[in-house]
Amino acid sequence: VPELPEVEAICSAIAREVTGRKISGVQVRRAIAVHPQTPAAVARLAAGRTIERVRRRGKNIVLELSGGMAVRVHLRMTGELYVSRDEERTPAVRVVFELGGRRLVFRDARALGKVHVLTQRQLDAALEELGPEPLSREFSATRLVEMAARSRQPAKLFLMDQSRVAGLGNIYAAEALFCAGIHPAKPIHRVPADRMMRLHAAIQAVLREATRAAKREYRRPGTLDEGEGFQCRVYGRAGEPCLTCGRKIRRVPQGGRSTYYCPGCQR
Numbered sequence: 001v002p003e004l005p006e007v008e009a010i011c012s013a014i015a016r017e018v019t020g021r022k023i024s025g026v027q028v029r030r031a032i033a034v035h036p037q038t039p040a041a042v043a044r045l046a047a048g049r050t051i052e053r054v055r056r057r058g059k060n061i062v063l064e065l066s067g068g069m070a071v072r073v074h075l076r077m078t079g080e081l082y083v084s085r086d087e088e089r090t091p092a093v094r095v096v097f098e099l100g101g102r103r104l105v106f107r108d109a110r111a112l113g114k115v116h117v118l119t120q121r122q123l124d125a126a127l128e129e130l131g132p133e134p135l136s137r138e139f140s141a142t143r144l145v146e147m148a149a150r151s152r153q154p155a156k157l158f159l160m161d162q163s164r165v166a167g168l169g170n171i172y173a174a175e176a177l178f179c180a181g182i183h184p185a186k187p188i189h190r191v192p193a194d195r196m197m198r199l200h201a202a203i204q205a206v207l208r209e210a211t212r213a214a215k216r217e218y219r220r221p222g223t224l225d226e227g228e229g230f231q232c233r234v235y236g237r238a239g240e241p242c243l244t245c246g247r248k249i250r251r252v253p254q255g256g257r258s259t260y261y262c263p264g265c266q267r
Protein backbone atom coordinates (compact mmCIF):
# COMPACT_ATOMS: atom_id res chain seq x y z
CA VAL A 1 0.00 0.00 0.00
CA PRO A 2 1.64 3.26 -1.05
CA GLU A 3 2.18 5.68 1.82
CA LEU A 4 3.32 9.30 1.83
CA PRO A 5 6.89 8.59 0.57
CA GLU A 6 5.77 6.44 -2.36
CA VAL A 7 2.96 8.83 -3.36
CA GLU A 8 5.40 11.75 -3.14
CA ALA A 9 7.83 9.92 -5.44
CA ILE A 10 5.05 9.20 -7.94
CA CYS A 11 3.90 12.85 -7.86
CA SER A 12 7.36 14.22 -8.56
CA ALA A 13 7.96 11.67 -11.33
CA ILE A 14 4.72 12.42 -13.19
CA ALA A 15 4.84 16.18 -12.54
CA ARG A 16 7.88 16.48 -14.81
CA GLU A 17 5.97 14.84 -17.68
CA VAL A 18 2.42 16.15 -17.40
CA THR A 19 2.63 19.71 -16.07
CA GLY A 20 1.48 22.16 -18.74
CA ARG A 21 0.00 19.39 -20.91
CA LYS A 22 -3.56 19.53 -22.22
CA ILE A 23 -5.93 16.61 -21.73
CA SER A 24 -7.26 15.85 -25.22
CA GLY A 25 -9.45 12.96 -24.10
CA VAL A 26 -10.16 10.51 -21.32
CA GLN A 27 -10.80 6.78 -21.65
CA VAL A 28 -12.51 5.22 -18.67
CA ARG A 29 -12.21 1.48 -19.21
CA ARG A 30 -13.71 0.38 -15.91
CA ALA A 31 -16.62 2.42 -14.58
CA ILE A 32 -15.95 1.27 -11.01
CA ALA A 33 -12.72 3.31 -10.97
CA VAL A 34 -14.67 6.57 -11.22
CA HIS A 35 -17.81 5.59 -9.30
CA PRO A 36 -20.00 7.40 -8.19
CA GLN A 37 -19.14 9.60 -11.18
CA THR A 38 -19.89 8.22 -14.64
CA PRO A 39 -17.24 7.61 -17.30
CA ALA A 40 -18.98 10.19 -19.50
CA ALA A 41 -18.96 12.83 -16.76
CA VAL A 42 -15.26 12.27 -16.00
CA ALA A 43 -14.36 12.57 -19.68
CA ARG A 44 -16.50 15.67 -20.18
CA LEU A 45 -15.20 17.45 -17.05
CA ALA A 46 -11.51 16.81 -17.77
CA ALA A 47 -11.22 17.01 -21.55
CA GLY A 48 -9.77 20.21 -22.97
CA ARG A 49 -8.23 21.30 -19.66
CA THR A 50 -4.55 21.81 -18.99
CA ILE A 51 -2.76 20.13 -16.06
CA GLU A 52 -1.36 23.12 -14.19
CA ARG A 53 0.14 21.42 -11.16
CA VAL A 54 0.61 18.02 -9.54
CA ARG A 55 0.57 17.81 -5.77
CA ARG A 56 0.15 15.33 -2.97
CA ARG A 57 -2.18 15.61 0.03
CA GLY A 58 -1.92 12.67 2.44
CA LYS A 59 -1.99 9.62 0.20
CA ASN A 60 -4.00 11.47 -2.48
CA ILE A 61 -2.59 12.65 -5.80
CA VAL A 62 -4.16 15.91 -7.01
CA LEU A 63 -3.83 17.22 -10.57
CA GLU A 64 -4.89 20.86 -10.58
CA LEU A 65 -6.57 21.59 -13.92
CA SER A 66 -7.26 24.86 -15.69
CA GLY A 67 -10.65 26.40 -14.98
CA GLY A 68 -10.62 25.49 -11.30
CA MET A 69 -11.14 21.74 -11.69
CA ALA A 70 -8.98 18.96 -10.26
CA VAL A 71 -8.38 15.25 -10.74
CA ARG A 72 -8.08 13.39 -7.46
CA VAL A 73 -6.47 9.95 -7.54
CA HIS A 74 -6.31 7.57 -4.59
CA LEU A 75 -4.16 4.51 -5.25
CA ARG A 76 -5.49 2.44 -2.32
CA MET A 77 -3.95 -1.06 -2.31
CA THR A 78 -2.50 -1.67 -5.76
CA GLY A 79 -3.13 1.46 -7.84
CA GLU A 80 -0.37 2.93 -10.02
CA LEU A 81 -0.26 6.23 -11.87
CA TYR A 82 2.37 6.68 -14.55
CA VAL A 83 3.13 8.28 -17.89
CA SER A 84 3.37 6.07 -20.97
CA ARG A 85 4.14 6.59 -24.66
CA ASP A 86 2.47 3.30 -25.61
CA GLU A 87 -1.07 2.10 -26.11
CA GLU A 88 -1.84 0.57 -22.74
CA ARG A 89 -3.84 -2.59 -23.38
CA THR A 90 -3.49 -4.64 -20.19
CA PRO A 91 -6.77 -5.39 -18.41
CA ALA A 92 -5.62 -3.72 -15.19
CA VAL A 93 -5.58 -0.33 -16.94
CA ARG A 94 -8.68 1.52 -15.68
CA VAL A 95 -8.37 5.12 -16.81
CA VAL A 96 -6.21 6.78 -19.50
CA PHE A 97 -5.77 10.56 -19.86
CA GLU A 98 -4.62 11.37 -23.40
CA LEU A 99 -2.00 14.12 -23.33
CA GLY A 100 -0.97 14.40 -26.98
CA GLY A 101 1.79 11.88 -27.68
CA ARG A 102 1.81 10.59 -24.15
CA ARG A 103 -0.72 9.23 -21.70
CA LEU A 104 -1.27 9.41 -17.99
CA VAL A 105 -2.34 5.89 -17.06
CA PHE A 106 -4.13 4.66 -13.96
CA ARG A 107 -3.62 0.93 -13.56
CA ASP A 108 -5.02 -1.05 -10.66
CA ALA A 109 -4.96 -4.84 -10.34
CA ARG A 110 -7.31 -4.94 -7.35
CA ALA A 111 -9.65 -2.20 -8.66
CA LEU A 112 -9.99 -0.47 -5.28
CA GLY A 113 -8.34 2.80 -6.30
CA LYS A 114 -10.34 5.84 -7.39
CA VAL A 115 -10.11 8.62 -9.97
CA HIS A 116 -12.48 11.57 -9.74
CA VAL A 117 -12.77 14.93 -11.48
CA LEU A 118 -13.90 17.54 -8.98
CA THR A 119 -14.54 21.23 -8.58
CA GLN A 120 -12.29 23.03 -6.10
CA ARG A 121 -15.10 22.97 -3.55
CA GLN A 122 -15.68 19.22 -4.01
CA LEU A 123 -11.95 18.61 -3.71
CA ASP A 124 -11.75 20.61 -0.48
CA ALA A 125 -14.68 18.60 0.91
CA ALA A 126 -13.05 15.32 -0.10
CA LEU A 127 -9.80 16.23 1.64
CA GLU A 128 -11.15 18.15 4.64
CA GLU A 129 -11.02 15.18 7.01
CA LEU A 130 -7.27 14.84 6.57
CA GLY A 131 -4.99 15.81 9.42
CA PRO A 132 -1.85 17.93 9.01
CA GLU A 133 0.91 17.03 6.57
CA PRO A 134 3.60 15.50 8.77
CA LEU A 135 6.46 17.25 6.94
CA SER A 136 4.78 20.66 7.08
CA ARG A 137 5.25 23.41 9.63
CA GLU A 138 1.61 22.92 10.63
CA PHE A 139 2.57 19.56 12.15
CA SER A 140 4.32 20.76 15.29
CA ALA A 141 5.21 18.67 18.32
CA THR A 142 2.69 20.74 20.29
CA ARG A 143 -0.06 19.90 17.81
CA LEU A 144 0.77 16.18 17.98
CA VAL A 145 0.70 16.24 21.78
CA GLU A 146 -2.66 18.06 21.76
CA MET A 147 -4.19 15.57 19.32
CA ALA A 148 -2.85 12.65 21.36
CA ALA A 149 -4.27 14.02 24.61
CA ARG A 150 -7.78 13.89 23.13
CA SER A 151 -7.49 10.35 21.73
CA ARG A 152 -7.98 6.94 23.34
CA GLN A 153 -6.57 5.07 20.34
CA PRO A 154 -3.62 2.67 20.59
CA ALA A 155 -0.48 4.46 19.39
CA LYS A 156 -0.18 2.60 16.07
CA LEU A 157 -3.84 3.07 15.10
CA PHE A 158 -3.65 6.74 16.10
CA LEU A 159 -0.75 7.25 13.71
CA MET A 160 -2.51 5.43 10.86
CA ASP A 161 -5.69 7.48 11.30
CA GLN A 162 -5.58 9.88 8.34
CA SER A 163 -7.48 12.53 10.32
CA ARG A 164 -4.54 12.69 12.78
CA VAL A 165 -1.46 12.50 10.56
CA ALA A 166 -2.04 12.48 6.81
CA GLY A 167 -0.04 9.97 4.79
CA LEU A 168 1.28 7.58 7.42
CA GLY A 169 0.45 3.89 6.89
CA ASN A 170 1.40 0.49 8.20
CA ILE A 171 5.12 0.51 7.45
CA TYR A 172 6.16 3.99 8.51
CA ALA A 173 3.87 4.14 11.56
CA ALA A 174 5.58 0.98 12.86
CA GLU A 175 9.02 2.39 12.10
CA ALA A 176 8.32 5.74 13.79
CA LEU A 177 7.02 4.00 16.94
CA PHE A 178 10.16 1.89 17.10
CA CYS A 179 12.40 4.95 16.78
CA ALA A 180 10.45 6.66 19.57
CA GLY A 181 10.45 3.57 21.84
CA ILE A 182 6.65 3.41 22.05
CA HIS A 183 4.71 0.13 22.17
CA PRO A 184 2.16 0.05 19.32
CA ALA A 185 -0.70 -0.98 21.62
CA LYS A 186 -0.05 1.72 24.24
CA PRO A 187 -2.96 4.18 24.42
CA ILE A 188 -1.56 7.32 22.81
CA HIS A 189 -2.83 9.66 25.54
CA ARG A 190 -0.75 7.76 28.10
CA VAL A 191 2.56 8.19 26.30
CA PRO A 192 4.74 10.56 28.37
CA ALA A 193 5.51 13.99 26.92
CA ASP A 194 9.21 13.33 26.37
CA ARG A 195 8.45 10.28 24.27
CA MET A 196 5.79 12.22 22.32
CA MET A 197 8.54 14.70 21.42
CA ARG A 198 10.70 11.79 20.24
CA LEU A 199 7.73 10.44 18.27
CA HIS A 200 7.26 13.76 16.48
CA ALA A 201 10.93 13.83 15.49
CA ALA A 202 10.82 10.13 14.52
CA ILE A 203 7.80 10.56 12.22
CA GLN A 204 9.57 13.33 10.33
CA ALA A 205 12.93 11.56 10.19
CA VAL A 206 11.40 8.27 8.98
CA LEU A 207 9.28 10.00 6.32
CA ARG A 208 12.19 12.11 5.06
CA GLU A 209 14.46 9.09 4.80
CA ALA A 210 11.74 6.98 3.14
CA THR A 211 10.85 9.75 0.67
CA ARG A 212 14.49 10.01 -0.41
CA ALA A 213 14.58 6.22 -0.84
CA ALA A 214 11.31 6.12 -2.79
CA LYS A 215 12.46 8.85 -5.19
CA ARG A 216 15.74 7.03 -5.72
CA GLU A 217 14.04 3.67 -6.36
CA TYR A 218 11.20 4.91 -8.55
CA ARG A 219 12.18 4.25 -12.13
CA ARG A 220 9.15 3.02 -13.98
CA PRO A 221 5.63 1.83 -13.11
CA GLY A 222 5.38 -1.40 -11.21
CA THR A 223 8.95 -1.19 -9.96
CA LEU A 224 8.34 0.70 -6.76
CA ASP A 225 7.64 -1.53 -3.78
CA GLU A 226 6.69 0.13 -0.54
CA GLY A 227 9.69 0.58 1.68
CA GLU A 228 12.09 -0.31 -1.15
CA GLY A 229 15.51 1.13 -0.49
CA PHE A 230 14.46 1.99 3.07
CA GLN A 231 16.16 0.16 5.91
CA CYS A 232 13.22 -1.13 7.98
CA ARG A 233 14.11 -1.61 11.63
CA VAL A 234 10.98 -3.61 12.56
CA TYR A 235 8.53 -3.82 9.65
CA GLY A 236 8.65 -7.24 7.97
CA ARG A 237 11.35 -8.47 10.38
CA ALA A 238 9.34 -10.84 12.65
CA GLY A 239 11.65 -13.31 14.38
CA GLU A 240 14.80 -11.41 13.39
CA PRO A 241 16.99 -9.73 16.02
CA CYS A 242 16.36 -6.09 16.94
CA LEU A 243 19.13 -3.92 15.50
CA THR A 244 19.36 -2.10 18.83
CA CYS A 245 18.91 -4.70 21.60
CA GLY A 246 19.04 -8.07 19.85
CA ARG A 247 15.65 -9.33 21.04
CA LYS A 248 13.40 -10.94 18.45
CA ILE A 249 11.03 -8.62 16.60
CA ARG A 250 7.40 -9.58 17.15
CA ARG A 251 4.46 -9.49 14.78
CA VAL A 252 0.97 -9.04 16.20
CA PRO A 253 -2.40 -8.38 14.54
CA GLN A 254 -3.71 -4.87 15.16
CA GLY A 255 -6.66 -3.23 13.42
CA GLY A 256 -6.76 -5.98 10.78
CA ARG A 257 -3.08 -5.51 9.82
CA SER A 258 0.24 -6.86 11.03
CA THR A 259 2.13 -4.70 13.48
CA TYR A 260 5.85 -5.25 14.07
CA TYR A 261 7.66 -4.12 17.19
CA CYS A 262 10.56 -4.86 19.53
CA PRO A 263 9.43 -6.06 22.98
CA GLY A 264 12.71 -4.80 24.44
CA CYS A 265 12.86 -1.29 23.01
CA GLN A 266 9.17 -0.38 22.87
CA ARG A 267 7.17 0.16 26.06
Ligand SMILES: [Zn+2]
Nearest residue numbers: 242245262265
Ligand atom coordinates in the same frame (compact mmCIF):
# COMPACT_ATOMS: atom_id res chain seq x y z
ZN1 LIG B 1 15.07 -3.76 20.61
